[in-house]
Amino acid sequence: MTSQDVNPSDKETWRIPGPLMTTALALFANGSWLNTAAENVSNHSYNGTYQTGGYFDEIPSWQLFWRGLPFSNLWTPGNGYNELEWKGRDFVSQCGYFEERTFDDIRITNHDLFETTQQFFAAFAPGFNGGKNQTLDTAQSLLEIAIFVANRAFVTWLSPDSSRNTLDILDGRHIYTSPGAAVPKPVLSKSSIIIMSVLIGLQLLGLGYLIYYLYRVPSWSDQLDAMAMARIGASLHHRGVLPAIGPVSKQDLNALQTVGGLIGIVEKSPRRDSSASESVLPDLAATDGSAVELQRLTSPEHGASRVRHSVIGVELGLDAPVPILTTSQAHRSLYVPGMKRLWRGLFASGKTTPIDD
Amino acid sequence: MFILADRGWTNVPLIWNSIRSRQKVQGRKSSVGFLLPAACLVLIGAIQQPLYQILVEVSQISVATCRDIPSWHHSADDCTAHPRYERIGNDVEPAQMALAQHSIIRSRMTSELTSISVDEAQSHLWSVNTTFRPMTNYYASIGVGTTSLRYWVFMRNDISLQSKLVDEPIPDFFVAGLPAETATGVLRQHIMRLNSSISCEEVDAGEFPSRCPGEQPLTVFWKRFLDTEVRICVPGDYTAFPWSLRRSRQDLTEEMYIDVKDLSISDQDTEDPTFNTSSTVRCTATTTRGYFELGNNWNNNTYGPLLEHWPKPAEMAENFNDWTDSYGDCPDVIPSDMYVRWGI
Numbered sequence: 001m002t003s004q005d006v007n008p009s010d011k012e013t014w015r016i017p018g019p020l021m022t023t024a025l026a027l028f029a030n031g032s033w034l035n036t037a038a039e040n041v042s043n044h045s046y047n048g049t050y051q052t053g054g055y056f057d058e059i060p061s062w063q064l065f066w067r068g069l070p071f072s073n074l075w076t077p078g079n080g081y082n083e084l085e086w087k088g089r090d091f092v093s094q095c096g097y098f099e100e101r102t103f104d105d106i107r108i109t110n111h112d113l114f115e116t117t118q119q120f121f122a123a124f125a126p127g128f129n130g131g132k133n134q135t136l137d138t139a140q141s142l143l144e145i146a147i148f149v150a151n152r153a154f155v156t157w158l159s160p161d162s163s164r165n166t167l168d169i170l171d172g173r174h175i176y177t178s179p180g181a182a183v184p185k186p187v188l189s190k191s192s193i194i195i196m197s198v199l200i201g202l203q204l205l206g207l208g209y210l211i212y213y214l215y216r217v218p219s220w221s222d223q224l225d226a227m228a229m230a231r232i233g234a235s236l237h238h239r240g241v242l243p244a245i246g247p248v249s250k251q252d253l254n255a256l257q258t259v260g261g262l263i264g265i266v267e268k269s270p271r272r273d274s275s276a277s278e279s280v281l282p283d284l285a286a287t288d289g290s291a292v293e294l295q296r297l298t299s300p301e302h303g304a305s306r307v308r309h310s311v312i313g314v315e316l317g318l319d320a321p322v323p324i325l326t327t328s329q330a331h332r333s334l335y336v337p338g339m340k341r342l343w344r345g346l347f348a349s350g351k352t353t354p355i356d357d
Numbered sequence: 358m359f360i361l362a363d364r365g366w367t368n369v370p371l372i373w374n375s376i377r378s379r380q381k382v383q384g385r386k387s388s389v390g391f392l393l394p395a396a397c398l399v400l401i402g403a404i405q406q407p408l409y410q411i412l413v414e415v416s417q418i419s420v421a422t423c424r425d426i427p428s429w430h431h432s433a434d435d436c437t438a439h440p441r442y443e444r445i446g447n448d449v450e451p452a453q454m455a456l457a458q459h460s461i462i463r464s465r466m467t468s469e470l471t472s473i474s475v476d477e478a479q480s481h482l483w484s485v486n487t488t489f490r491p492m493t494n495y496y497a498s499i500g501v502g503t504t505s506l507r508y509w510v511f512m513r514n515d516i517s518l519q520s521k522l523v524d525e526p527i528p529d530f531f532v533a534g535l536p537a538e539t540a541t542g543v544l545r546q547h548i549m550r551l552n553s554s555i556s557c558e559e560v561d562a563g564e565f566p567s568r569c570p571g572e573q574p575l576t577v578f579w580k581r582f583l584d585t586e587v588r589i590c591v592p593g594d595y596t597a598f599p600w601s602l603r604r605s606r607q608d609l610t611e612e613m614y615i616d617v618k619d620l621s622i623s624d625q626d627t628e629d630p631t632f633n634t635s636s637t638v639r640c641t642a643t644t645t646r647g648y649f650e651l652g653n654n655w656n657n658n659t660y661g662p663l664l665e666h667w668p669k670p671a672e673m674a675e676n677f678n679d680w681t682d683s684y685g686d687c688p689d690v691i692p693s694d695m696y697v698r699w700g701i
Contacts, residue, residue: 008573008596011459011460012458013596014458014459014460014595014596014597015455015456015457015458015459015596015597015598016454016457016458016459016461016462016598017459017593017594017595017596017597017598017599018593018599018609018611018642018644019551019553019609019611019642019644020553020555020591020611020612020613020640020642020644021575021591021593021595021599021611022462022463022466023466024575024589024591024613025463025466025575025595026463026466026467026470027470028575028577028589029575029577029595032467035577035579038579038582038587039579041581041582041583042579042580042581042582067471068467068471069471070467070470070471071470071471071473072471073471073472073473073474074473074474074475075474075475114583117583118583121582121583121587124615124638125587125615125617125634125636125638136557136558136559136638137514137515139557139638139640140514140555140556140557140640141510141511141514143555143557143640143642144510144514144553144555145473145475145506145510146466146470147553147555147642147644148479148482148506148510148530148532148553149466149469149470149473150462150466151532151551151552151553151644152469152479152481152532153462153465153466153469154449154454154462154532154551155448155449155481155532155533155534155549155550155551156449156481156534157449157457157461157462157465158447158449158453158534171447172447172448172449172450172453172534173447173448173449173450173679173680173681173692174427174444174446174447174680175444175445175446175447175448175535175539175541175546175548175651176427176442176443176444176445176541176544176546176678177442177443177445177539177540177541177542177544178421178424178425178426178441178442178443178541178542178543178544179419179425179441179542179543180419180420180421180422180425180441180542180543180654181419181420181421181422181424181425181441182417182418182419183417183418183419183420184415184416184417184418185415185416185417185418186413186414186415186416187413187414187415187416188412188413189412191412192412192413195408195412196405196408196409196412196413199401199404199405199408200405202401203398203401203402203405206394206397206398206401207398209394210394210395210398213394
């Protein structure tokens with residue numbers, strides 16, 4: 001350790017000893033108050049009569065001297081909480097008494113010093129004050145305070161508030177504080193996690209169902225362009241239910257109510273084989289009165305048109321009785337084989353199936 | 358398609374009609390099978406955002422950024438220009454302690470022992486029990502400050518008073534270089550702590566060491582001290598630093614003997630034993646030095662207990678913000694258990 005650096009004859013090399021040693025040095029060693037007082041009382045030893053030379057002499061330096069007494073400010077006068085008053089405070093109250101006497105211009109003598117010294121030392125050596133029954137509580141408490149002072153001095157001797165720290169380089173390890181940057185953080189209760197999970201789960205289920213629903217049947221939404229819209233409009237116009245762009249009468253709107261918007265497979269009229277619009281069955285009464293139906297326009301062909309390979313007399317057209325691929329068994333028997341044939345024909349000829357129009 | 362064009366899913370009467378017509382017309386079941394789920398989905402999507410706002414509270418947490426880390430202040434960047442951290446004090450390093458001069462502590466001891474009061478607030482006094490909270494209001498009403506030595510020494514040591522205390526028994530205390538309850542925010546740092554316990558007992562006069570042991574023991578001999586002969590012995594070495602340079606916990610036990618021999622016995626009143634002031638007292642002080650973590654955001658501003666072992670270098674680098682400050686161009690160094698480098 002560092003003991004080899006210590007030269008007992010050179011005080012500059014002395015290091016800080018342990019807390020109890022530090023305390024004992026401050027209380028009892030050379031230069032301490034008690035040691036100085038002990039030397040003084042040794043010179044004026046009493047022999048029971050208190051009359052030896054100089055015993056009642058005034059000590060002019062007393063005022064200065066007593067202020068160096070350890071623990072002389074330990075008990076602040078005037079604290080009213082008597083229950084906690086300390087039994088061994090005699091030497092301190094004596095100091096206060098002496099101070100009052102000096103204010104009154106009464107001489108303080110060696111006798112007073114003797115008493116104070118005796119009281120002070122008695123705090124550490126029970127029985128010294130005459131009674132054998134004194135405990136060591138006082139000694140323990142005083143030493144505890146002294147060691148607290150030693151430890152505090154030990155850990156704070158480099159602190160900025162320590163006036164004795166004159167060497168700038170000795171400033172210890174810096175301790176910092178920082179508030180940090182505030183970042184918002186969600187706080188979720190268990191119930192809200194459950195509610196939100198259920199909702200999101202429902203949404204996912206719904207989306208999944210819709211995807212299933214949409215891909216259950218062939219879709220032609222990629223071909224739903226302006227041309228398709230125009231042709232649907234043309235189909236309506238052909239049937240005389242909706243006039244072209246221009247004024248629209250109430251009758252026209254009412255007539256529109258009677259037309260099914262469902263594009264699907266309709267039976268082809270045997271007498272004609274021209275455009276699809278002409279082959280649409282005029283069975284308007286069979287449609288839903290609300291005319292609000294989800295439309296399923298199912299044809300990879302461009303809109304409603306003749307299907308080349310159709311041999312069973314069906315084709316795509318407006319106002320189909322049922323959506324394609326309906327679950328209704330009654331219609332399935334008729335339309336499903338037709339659709340299958342239609343699909344086969346389309347995929348056999350590839351995507352570049354020519355459009356007849 | 359037409360229904361998509363009409364935005365039927367936003368039209369409440371329309372959806373209602375669909376449901377009703379669905380019940381009436383069985384054959385048209387599948388045609389509303391798209392509209393209704395779609396409408397439900399739109400509804401769920403619409404209420405989700407408000408629900409988020411209602412159910413999810415947002416609190417603030419503090420995080421350490423480069424502006425909070427003092428170690429980075431050697432690199433010249435934006436972090437250096439606007440530091441958020443603040444220096445709150447110093448902690449003395451073990452190596453600095455070992456080199457501190459004896460006289461500094463002695464002169465400080467002398468003046469502070471004279472001025473110390475049981476009622477002044479002791480800021481450097483920390484409770485060993487990290488969660489101990491004295492009933493400050495109650496003690497204030499009876500004139501006792503809960504940071505005073507009256508509370509931490511005299512009330513704690515008073516056995517008869519313990520049963521009258523309104524709260525739990527007063528724990529031990531320790532001393533640290535920063536005021537009690539100092540917190541370091543987002544940073545995690547350690548400082549040194551010292552705690553001592555002392556017990557005194559009367560022993561037989563024969564237990565007083567005939568020759569005070571140690572290399573440089575403190576011996577005091579007052580030949581005629583008020584009719585007594587007083588000897589004091591503190592074994593050990595009063596010129597040497599007794600601690601090792603490690604940061605891990607270490608304990609130091611010291612003893613002190615006080616022997617008082619009554620010289621007046623032979624002269625007078627030998628029959629009265631109460632005047633026999635001879636006694637021998639042995640006081641034993643055990644002091645523990647170690648480190649603890651200051652209160653910070655990570656530990657909810659509750660400082661940590663005494664560390665038996667200083668954390669491993671990897672742990673120190675990852676979890677803590679302790680640095681020994683550099684001098685000149687050297688980078689800051691993370692202190693290790695045995696790290697003894699110091700600015701000299």
